[in-house]
Amino acid sequence: xxxxxxxxxxxxxxxxxxxxxxxxxxxxxxxxxxxxxxxxxxxxxxxxxxxxxxxxxxxxxxxxxxxxxxxxxxxxxxxxxxxxxxxxxxxxxxxxxxxxxxxxxxxxxxxxxxxxxxx
Amino acid sequence: xxxxxxxxxxxxxxxxxxxxxxxxxxxxxxxxxxxxxxxxxxxxxxxxxxxxxxxxxxxxxxxxxxxxxxxxxxxxxxxxxxxxxxxxxxxxxxxxxxxxxxxxxxxxxxxxxxxxxxxxxxxxxxxxxxxxxxxxxxxxxxxxxxxxxxxxxxxxxxxxxxxxxxxxxxxxxxxxxxxxxxxxxxxxxxxxxxxxxxxxxxxxxxxxxxxxxxxxxxxxxxxxxxxxxxxxxxxxxxxxxxxxxxxxxxxxxxxxxxxxxxxxxxxxxxxxxxxxxxxxxxxxxxxxxxxxxxxxxxxxxxxxxxxxxxxxxxxxxxxxxxxxxxxxxxxxxxxxxxxxxxxxxxxxxxxxxxxxxxxxxxxxxxxxxxxxxxxxxxxxxxxxxxxxxxxxxxxxxxxxxxxxxxxxxxxxxxxxxxxxxxxxxxxxxxxxxxxxxxxxxxxxxxxxxxxxxxxxxxxxxxxxxxxxxxxxxxxxxxxxxxxxxxxxxxxxxxxxxxxxxxxxxxxxxxxxxxxxxxxxxxxxxxxxxxxxxxxxxxxxxxxxxxxxxxxxxxxxxxxxxxxxxxxxxxxxxxxxxxx
Numbered sequence: 001x002x003x004x005x006x007x008x009x010x011x012x013x014x015x016x017x018x019x020x021x022x023x024x025x026x027x028x029x030x031x032x033x034x035x036x037x038x039x040x041x042x043x044x045x046x047x048x049x050x051x052x053x054x055x056x057x058x059x060x061x062x063x064x065x066x067x068x069x070x071x072x073x074x075x076x077x078x079x080x081x082x083x084x085x086x087x088x089x090x091x092x093x094x095x096x097x098x099x100x101x102x103x104x105x106x107x108x109x110x111x112x113x114x115x116x117x118x119x
Numbered sequence: 120x121x122x123x124x125x126x127x128x129x130x131x132x133x134x135x136x137x138x139x140x141x142x143x144x145x146x147x148x149x150x151x152x153x154x155x156x157x158x159x160x161x162x163x164x165x166x167x168x169x170x171x172x173x174x175x176x177x178x179x180x181x182x183x184x185x186x187x188x189x190x191x192x193x194x195x196x197x198x199x200x201x202x203x204x205x206x207x208x209x210x211x212x213x214x215x216x217x218x219x220x221x222x223x224x225x226x227x228x229x230x231x232x233x234x235x236x237x238x239x240x241x242x243x244x245x246x247x248x249x250x251x252x253x254x255x256x257x258x259x260x261x262x263x264x265x266x267x268x269x270x271x272x273x274x275x276x277x278x279x280x281x282x283x284x285x286x287x288x289x290x291x292x293x294x295x296x297x298x299x300x301x302x303x304x305x306x307x308x309x310x311x312x313x314x315x316x317x318x319x320x321x322x323x324x325x326x327x328x329x330x331x332x333x334x335x336x337x338x339x340x341x342x343x344x345x346x347x348x349x350x351x352x353x354x355x356x357x358x359x360x361x362x363x364x365x366x367x368x369x370x371x372x373x374x375x376x377x378x379x380x381x382x383x384x385x386x387x388x389x390x391x392x393x394x395x396x397x398x399x400x401x402x403x404x405x406x407x408x409x410x411x412x413x414x415x416x417x418x419x420x421x422x423x424x425x426x427x428x429x430x431x432x433x434x435x436x437x438x439x440x441x442x443x444x445x446x447x448x449x450x451x452x453x454x455x456x457x458x459x460x461x462x463x464x465x466x467x468x469x470x471x472x473x474x475x476x477x478x479x480x481x482x483x484x485x486x487x488x489x490x491x492x493x494x495x496x497x498x499x500x501x502x503x504x505x506x507x508x509x510x511x512x513x514x515x516x517x518x519x520x521x522x523x524x525x526x527x528x529x530x531x532x533x534x535x536x537x538x539x540x541x542x543x544x545x546x547x548x549x550x551x552x553x554x555x556x557x558x559x560x561x562x563x564x565x566x567x568x569x570x571x572x573x574x575x576x577x578x579x580x581x582x583x584x585x586x587x588x589x590x591x592x593x594x595x596x597x598x599x600x601x602x603x604x605x606x607x608x609x610x611x612x613x614x615x616x617x618x619x620x621x622x623x624x625x626x627x628x629x630x631x632x633x634x635x636x637x638x639x640x641x642x643x644x645x646x647x648x649x650x651x652x653x654x655x656x657x658x659x660x661x662x663x664x665x666x667x668x669x670x671x672x673x674x675x676x677x678x679x680x681x682x683x684x685x686x687x688x689x690x691x692x693x694x695x696x697x698x
Contacts, residue, residue, distance in 0.1 A: 009480050011514055015487035022494045053476070055561050080476035080483075102479045103486035106494075 002044060003113060005029040006036040006062065007051040007078065012102075016049075019106050025113075033057025033065070040069050047113050049100075052079045074116045076109070078102055128438050130445035143452070147445050154437040162429055170422055174415070181411045185404070186374045189387035192330065193372045193400045196338060197389045199326050204285060204394060207243075207300055210236060211314050215304040220312055223248050223257065230259045236316075244297060244317040249275065251310045260317070262292055278303050278313050287395045288320065288340075288348040288357055296320050296348075296357045320357070324349050336402035341365075342395045353401060365397070376404065462653065466590070473555050477525050481518040488515045540579050545610045545619060545684075546571035548582065552589040556597065563602040572611035576686040580664045588664075591657045592621045592680055599625030599678060616666075616686040620679060627674040636670065 003020055005027060007013040013029035020027030028045070030036035033054060040048075048066055050059035057065070063075050080102050098116070100109060130147035214223070214232055222228050229246050236243040245260020253270025269275040278284040278301040286299040301315040327338050327349050340348035345365045347357050354361045366375055366388050374387045385407065387400040488511050495502050495511075502508060549569055553560070560567050578585075589608075596606050600623050609620045628636060637658040661668045665685050672678040 009484060011484040011518070012480070012487055015484065015491050015514075019487065019491050019494050022491075022498050053562050056564060058562070080479035102483035104483065106487075106490055 001046050001113075001117065002026045002028070004036060004039060004045040004048040006031075006033065006048060006054070006059070008032060008054045009051075016106075016109075020110070023106075023110065025110065033062040036062060037065055037069065040066055040073075044070070045073060047074045047076060047116055049076045049078060049109070049113075052077055074119075076100060076112055076116065078104065128442045128445075130442055143445070143448050145444065145448065147441055150444070151437055151441040154441065155433060158433045158437065159430065162433065163426065166422075166426070166429075177411065177415075181408060185385055185402070185407045186387075189374050189385055189400055189402060190372050192338070193374075193387040193389050193398060196327065196330060196400070197372065197391060197398050200323070200340070200391055200396070200398060203323060203326060204300075204391075207240065207316075207318060208283060208285075208302060210240070210243075211300060211302040211316060212304075215302060215314055220248075220304075220306055223312075223314065226257055226259055229257055233259050240322070242319040242322045244319055247315045249301075249313040249315055251312065255315070274299060274301055275313070279311070283393070285394045287342045287346075290358065291317070298348075320349060336400060338398075338400050340391075340396045340398055343390075343397060348396060351401075361399075363399075363401075459656065462656065466587075469594075470555065473558065474525065477558060478522055481521040481525070484518040485515050485522075488512075488518065540581055542577045543580055543582060543585060544577060545575060545585075545617060548585045549589055549608055549610070549619075552586055552593055556590070556593050559597060560606070563597070563600075563604075565597065565600060565602070565604045565606060567606045568608065570607075570609045572609070574612045575610045575617050576612055578617065578664070578684045578686070580684070584660045584664065588657050588660050588682070589621070591653045595653060596621060596623035596625060596678070599623055599627070601625070612686075613683065616684050619682045619684070621682070622677060622679040624677040627676055628670075628672040628678055629674055633670060633672055637668075 003017075003025055005013050005016050005020075006029070007016075008031055010029075010031055013031060017027035017029040028039060028043070030039050033056060036048070036050075039045075048063070050062055052059040054062075059077055063077075066073055066075070075098060077099050078101075079099065098112070100112065128151075130151070214236075218228065218232070223232075229248065233243060233246045236246070245258065245262065245264070247255045247258040247260070247264060249255045249269055253268045253272070253275050255264060255267050255269060258265040274284045274286055282303045284299070284301040288296045288298050291297060297317050297319050299315060299317055301313050303311055303313050305311045323340075327340070330338055337351050337353045339351040339354075341361060342348055343365065345361050345363065347354060347359050347361060350356045351359075351361065354363075363377065363379065363384075363386070366373065366386065368390055369388075370390075372387060372389045374385065377384050377386055383404040385402045385404050387402075389398045390396075391398060492508060492511050492515075495505070495508060546569065549571075553567060553569065557567070559565075593606065593608075600606070605624050607620070607622045609622075611618055611620075636654050638655060658668055661682055661684075667683050669681045669683075670678065671681075
């Protein structure tokens with residue numbers, strides 16, 4: 001099981017990836033949409049965890065690009081819940097159960113990932 | 120205790136009404152007064168004018184009618200009297216022509232003639248024949264007047280000269296008022312004689328008395344000195360002098376008005392030609408006008424009632440309308456309050472959302488780092504002296520530091536504005552505002568450049584209000600721009616103060632809207648929840664700070680706000696520009 005974490009906060013992305021790895025999940029991270037796309041072309045990921053708000057390429061747009069690239073890929077979204085507008089737009093697009101609000105709980109994240117992969 | 124008059128409208132006393140932007144739009148008491156006075160003037164002045172004109176016209180008509188009636192009465196009576204006298208004159212002239220002087224000089228013949236006259240007319244008392252020397256040589260009648268010489272009498276002189284004489288009324292021997300008529304007849308030998316008769320006044324009195332004079336009036340004859348020739352209801356029996364000034368001689372009938380005591384008399388008169396008589400018709404004007412006065416009084420009551428009703432209605436309607444305007448104005452003020460509050464809350468909500476996002480990121484990092492430490496303790500055996508753990512703890516500290524920076528800034532920013540004026544560096548204020556909106560700019564790839572020119576002076580203003588001004592302007596610019604836009608903020612010294620330019624390359628504002636953007640409630644972003652108060656409040660805040668704000672815009676190219684603030688401090692140290 002390979003997970004791609006995309007967040008412009010390196011501290012957050014790297015720590016999350018490491019914690020997943022400690023639990024036996026292969027977690028990789030990217031700091032921008034471009035980097036994520038590059039990684040996705042090189043490797044296969046089962047699930048991508050995307051921050052909604054990122055400079056240049058936001059989570060929602062990145063999801064579409066990744067889906068074109070890797071049709072089988074599943075997605076989870078992270079949000080700082082910063083702006084109601086973005087949050088609501090995202091929720092309607094991907095559904096509330098694929099949403100995680102920062103700061104998040106690692107066990108909940110893993111549960112969601114497993115849940116996503118069972119479908 | 121002061122008690123409010125129950126009928127006093129709400130707007131009458133406006134103590135405690137707000138001043139400044141929430142003051143009432145009108146001076147309601149003045150508005151009410153103007154409305155009442157104008158309406159009263161417009162309604163009552165034509166009414167008053169018409170009432171006066173009608174009063175004068177109807178009075179003139181009545182007076183003219185009274186004069187006309189009096190004139191007609193005098194004309195008819197004059198005709199009757201003239202006829203009465205000429206009848207008697209003609210009778211004497213007929214007798215003279217029908218008889219010879221010698222025949223008339225015989226008492227028997229004269230007696231027969233007097234008898235005939237008395238039977239025909241009734242009021243002939245006697246008959247006498249007077250020769251050219253003035254001697255009444257033949258006389259028939261109830262008195263012994265035969266042989267009297269009238270040569271030196273006035274009537275004889277007049278009759279000799281003019282051929283006819285009619286005397287004034289006098290008592291004579293019988294102590295009965297009567298008059299004398301004498302007619303001269305020329306003889307073939309060049310001499311003459313005069314036939315003379317006394318006439319009682321019964322017939323004449325009957326003629327005058329029978330005429331009904333309206334308005335308790337009076338109709339009588341006087342001589343030219345004002346002595347009554349016939350009895351008068353008002354002034355007594357014949358031969359009394361009337362207490363009125365004699366009217367001046369006139370050929371034809373005249374009607375005049377004369378004051379008599381407290382009353383006004385309408386006097387119609389005619390000088391009867393070839394006689395000493397003046398016919399007078401005297402009426403009391405007040406009696407004649409009584410019916411008109413009565414109808415006037417009734418009309419006046421009606422008019423006063425109407426005026427009272429009009430005044431009442433005008434007062435009521437004006438009060439009601441002004442009160443409605445007052446209530447609407449109060450509603451407007453309340454709405455303005457409400458909208459400003461809503462706008463404040465919306466700003467606060469936006470601010471909170473930004474802050475939550477800002478803080479959630481470092482919190483997430485703290486969370487993950489702490490989580491990782493826990494993982495390392497639980498999942499790995501060799502944690503002691505592990506440099507990784509120290510790095511993790513450092514990282515946690517850094518995130519905590521980042522959080523506290525945000526909260527410090529937040530406290531600095533959100534401190535309620537109390538109108539506390541302090542020396543401010545405009546660049547600092549702009550940086551503080553961008554501290555909150557910077558993240559949005561980053562996410563939307565909006566390039567924001569801030570340039571504070573060297574020598575830009577400090578300003579004295581309230582920090583919170585200045586932040587609100589720039590927050591509104593920057594937020595507005597962000598709203599107008601597509602992602603990837605450019606916002607330029609420049610501050611530079613100008614004469615007397617400093618100018619700040621906030622320019623975006625957004626959608627721009629159409630010229631028609633540009634004139635109205637500072638008006639309260641004017642908004643073009645209804646669908647995005649704009650209250651239309653942001654720029655209006657900004658405008659108010661800039662003015663409050665003693666500054667002014669201008670705007671220019673071009674659709675499709677962008678909008679530029681220029682703010683001018685007066686200088687209150689010497690130029691600050693040159694500050695580096697940042698892009």
